[in-house]
Amino acid sequence: MPHLVDATFLCEPPKELVLADGFAFHHGERIAPFTIVYETYGELNAEKSNAILVCHALSPGAHAAGKYAATDAAAGWWDGLVGYGKGIDLEHHFVVCVNFPGSPWGTTGPASVDPATGAPYGSRYPWVTVDDMVESQRVVADHLGIATWRAVVGASLGGMQVLLWAALHPTRVESIICMASAAAVPVATVGWHLIGRKLVQSDPAFRGGDYYGTGETLRGLQLARMVGHMTYLSDAALEKKFGRQRRNGTRQFEIDSYLEYQGAKFGAAYDANSYIRVQAAMDEFDLQEQFGSLANAFRRFRGRALLVSFSTDWLFPSLETARISRGMRDANVTVQHMDFETPNGHDAFLVDYPLISRPVRQFLER
Amino acid sequence: MPHLVDATFLCEPPKELVLADGFAFHHGERIAPFTIVYETYGELNAEKSNAILVCHALSPGAHAAGKYAATDAAAGWWDGLVGYGKGIDLEHHFVVCVNFPGSPWGTTGPASVDPATGAPYGSRYPWVTVDDMVESQRVVADHLGIATWRAVVGASLGGMQVLLWAALHPTRVESIICMASAAAVPVATVGWHLIGRKLVQSDPAFRGGDYYGTGETLRGLQLARMVGHMTYLSDAALEKKFGRQRRNGTRQFEIDSYLEYQGAKFGAAYDANSYIRVQAAMDEFDLQEQFGSLANAFRRFRGRALLVSFSTDWLFPSLETARISRGMRDANVTVQHMDFETPNGHDAFLVDYPLISRPVRQFLER
Numbered sequence: 001m002p003h004l005v006d007a008t009f010l011c012e013p014p015k016e017l018v019l020a021d022g023f024a025f026h027h028g029e030r031i032a033p034f035t036i037v038y039e040t041y042g043e044l045n046a047e048k049s050n051a052i053l054v055c056h057a058l059s060p061g062a063h064a065a066g067k068y069a070a071t072d073a074a075a076g077w078w079d080g081l082v083g084y085g086k087g088i089d090l091e092h093h094f095v096v097c098v099n100f101p102g103s104p105w106g107t108t109g110p111a112s113v114d115p116a117t118g119a120p121y122g123s124r125y126p127w128v129t130v131d132d133m134v135e136s137q138r139v140v141a142d143h144l145g146i147a148t149w150r151a152v153v154g155a156s157l158g159g160m161q162v163l164l165w166a167a168l169h170p171t172r173v174e175s176i177i178c179m180a181s182a183a184a185v186p187v188a189t190v191g192w193h194l195i196g197r198k199l200v201q202s203d204p205a206f207r208g209g210d211y212y213g214t215g216e217t218l219r220g221l222q223l224a225r226m227v228g229h230m231t232y233l234s235d236a237a238l239e240k241k242f243g244r245q246r247r248n249g250t251r252q253f254e255i256d257s258y259l260e261y262q263g264a265k266f267g268a269a270y271d272a273n274s275y276i277r278v279q280a281a282m283d284e285f286d287l288q289e290q291f292g293s294l295a296n297a298f299r300r301f302r303g304r305a306l307l308v309s310f311s312t313d314w315l316f317p318s319l320e321t322a323r324i325s326r327g328m329r330d331a332n333v334t335v336q337h338m339d340f341e342t343p344n345g346h347d348a349f350l351v352d353y354p355l356i357s358r359p360v361r362q363f364l365e366r
Numbered sequence: 367m368p369h370l371v372d373a374t375f376l377c378e379p380p381k382e383l384v385l386a387d388g389f390a391f392h393h394g395e396r397i398a399p400f401t402i403v404y405e406t407y408g409e410l411n412a413e414k415s416n417a418i419l420v421c422h423a424l425s426p427g428a429h430a431a432g433k434y435a436a437t438d439a440a441a442g443w444w445d446g447l448v449g450y451g452k453g454i455d456l457e458h459h460f461v462v463c464v465n466f467p468g469s470p471w472g473t474t475g476p477a478s479v480d481p482a483t484g485a486p487y488g489s490r491y492p493w494v495t496v497d498d499m500v501e502s503q504r505v506v507a508d509h510l511g512i513a514t515w516r517a518v519v520g521a522s523l524g525g526m527q528v529l530l531w532a533a534l535h536p537t538r539v540e541s542i543i544c545m546a547s548a549a550a551v552p553v554a555t556v557g558w559h560l561i562g563r564k565l566v567q568s569d570p571a572f573r574g575g576d577y578y579g580t581g582e583t584l585r586g587l588q589l590a591r592m593v594g595h596m597t598y599l600s601d602a603a604l605e606k607k608f609g610r611q612r613r614n615g616t617r618q619f620e621i622d623s624y625l626e627y628q629g630a631k632f633g634a635a636y637d638a639n640s641y642i643r644v645q646a647a648m649d650e651f652d653l654q655e656q657f658g659s660l661a662n663a664f665r666r667f668r669g670r671a672l673l674v675s676f677s678t679d680w681l682f683p684s685l686e687t688a689r690i691s692r693g694m695r696d697a698n699v700t701v702q703h704m705d706f707e708t709p710n711g712h713d714a715f716l717v718d719y720p721l722i723s724r725p726v727r728q729f730l731e732r
Contacts, residue, residue, distance in 0.1 A: 184610060186601060186604075186605060186610075187601075187604045187605055187608050187609055187610055187619075187621050188596070188601040188604050188605070190610065190619055190621060190622075191596050191604065191621050191625065192596060194619065194621070194622050194625065195589065195592050195593060195596065195625070198589060198592070198625075199565070199589060202585045202586075202589060204570060219568045220568075223561065223564060223565060223568060226561050226564070227561060227593065230554070230557050230558060230561065235552060235553075235554040235680065235683070238552075238553045238554050238557065239552060239553055239554070242553050243553055244550060244552075244553055244556065244652065251650075253553075253556055253560065253649070255553050255556055255557050255560065256556075256560050259557065259560065259561070259564075283619070284617075286610065314601060317601070
C-alpha cells in the first residue's frame, strides 16, 4: 500500500537500466555504455496487463508523480493527473515514465561524461529524434516484460511520442491519450523554437556546446526560456496574472521580473545542449513526411484514441489536433477529440486538471 | 505639378530644422544643437489649412512616400496610402512626416556625434517618450506656420503619437486616424518588447550602448528583430507564406532563412540604441496613467476620430482599440471604429491598402 502524504504519495527513487552494448540512435550514432533512467508507480499485475506509459515533454524528466520524501518541495511534474484516486489511477494502473535520450535528467545526455575521453559529450552528442525517445521507452518496456501498454499517454512533445508509438508499435498499444500536441508543429511554432535555439547558439559563453566547467552563466539559455514562457501562456492568462503592473515602488514591469526569474531558474538547472536538441526533435517530427500520410501512420493501429486540445494553445493549436483526428478517422481508428475552452494556453495540460482528469479516467475505465 | 513615376511620384529630399537652443526631452534632458529631419509632400495652401501630419512607427523614418529618384528601389514606407489619387490624396493635402527623436534616420539620435566630446551620444542619449515624438512634430508645425492639422494619422507607435496629439494639443487637431495602435500596449506586447531589449542589451558586442566603431556584428539586435518579425505576422500569414517548407535540397526550414535574412538586414541598418529606446517608449506609453482616464485624455478634443484595427493583430489587438473607442465616447468625441478581417497581423497597415484606402479617403473628404 502506498504511503500517502498531503495530496500525493511517496514514490520509489528513479531506476537505472544500463545498456552495456549502448543505445543506437535513429540517425546512426551509438553511445555505449548508455544509462536509461525511469520511474514506476503503482503495482504491475501478474498478467502485466495494467501498465501505462507516460511520456514527458521538454522541461521535466522521469519524475512524473509522487514525492521521494515527505519533505520534498514539489511532487512529480504530472502529479495532478497521476496518483491514487486521480485521472490515471494508481489503484488500478502501473505507470512507467522514461527519461528520454537528450534530456538532462539522468539518462545519458550531452552533459554526461564520455568514458573514452573523460569529458562531457557536449557538442558531440547526437541530435535526437522522437524516434529515439520511443526507442528508449521500448527498451524499458522489454526490460520490464511489458508486451502491451494499456495506454500510452503524453502532452506536447510527450504527445508526439504517443502518436509515434501508435505508428511504430501498433500491436503493443491498446489505447493512446495525446494532449496539446502535433503530428507536425505549425510553422509559427518552428519559428519560435528556431529563435530559442539561435539564442543559445549565439551566446559566446555556449562555446558551440562545449561550455562545461567554464562556470559562465548562459544568458542565451535564460533568454530562450523567456521566449518559451511567452509562448506557453495565452495573452489572456498574462493579462490576468500581471497586466501592466509594476514592481512595488519601481517602474519595472511585473512581467519583466517574472521572465527574469523563470529564465534564471531554468538556465541554472537545464543543459543548453539538451535544450537545443530536444527542441529540434520537436520541429523535425512530421508523421506525414515519415509515413506518407497521417492515415498511413495510423493504418495498423487498432486501439482507441483520445485527443485533447486547448482553445488558447497557439503553440500546439486545436486545428492541428483536428488534423490528427481526421488522419485517424481515415485510418478507421476509434478516435475522440475533446477541445477544452481555457485561458491557460499551452500550459493547460499542467494546470487544468479539473478539465482533463475525468475524461482521462473515463477513457481508461472503458 | 508632381513628376509621377511608376505608381508613385518624385519627392523632395528630406529637410532639416536645426534647433540651436536644442531640444528639451520629456524627462528633463536637453541636447543642443539638435537637428530634426522631416519630409513634406504636396502643396500647402495659402490658408495653411490642408496639412496632414503622418506619424511613423519604430522601423521607418520621415520618408513616408514617393521616391527621391526614379531609380530608387523602393518608395516611402506608406506610399501605398499617401500619394496622388491615393487614400491620403496629395492632390488636396499637404503631408508632413517628422523623424522623431531617438530614431536613427536623420534626426539627432544616439549614433549622432556629440560636439562636446566628438563621440556618439551612445549610452548617454536620453530614453525617449511618445511625448518627445509629439513635441518634435509640434516644433516642425510651428516652424511651418501650421496652426491646425487637418488630420493627424498614424499606425502602431505612430498611432500612439496620434492619440497623444489629441490629448495634448486638442485645438490644433481637426481629426485623427489611428490604426493598429494602443493607448497602452497589453502585457503580452510588453513581454515581447522586453525580450527584444534584453536580447540587445545581453549582447557583449553592444558594450552597454557604446559599441560604435567596433565594427562587430550585433547578433542581439538581429535576434531581437527576428522576435519582432514573428510578432508582426499572424500564424495564418506564416502558414500561407512558408508552411513547413525546407530550402531547396536542404533540411533548413524556409522560415529559418527568412528570419536570418530579416535579422541581418535590420541589424546592418538600424541603430541598437535607437531600437531599445523606441521600444521602451511604446511600453511606457499609457494614456490612462498619464491623464487619469481615457475619457480625461480626450475630454478637450473636439475633432473627429477614425480608429482602425485588424482581426489577427495580436500585438496591438482589436480589443485595445475598442477600449480607446469607449474612452472617446465617454469624452463625447465623434468616433468610428472599423475592425478589418485580415490574415496579415500587425503588418496589415503596411499591406492591406485595398481595405484601408477608401475609408481613410472618405473620412478625410467629410
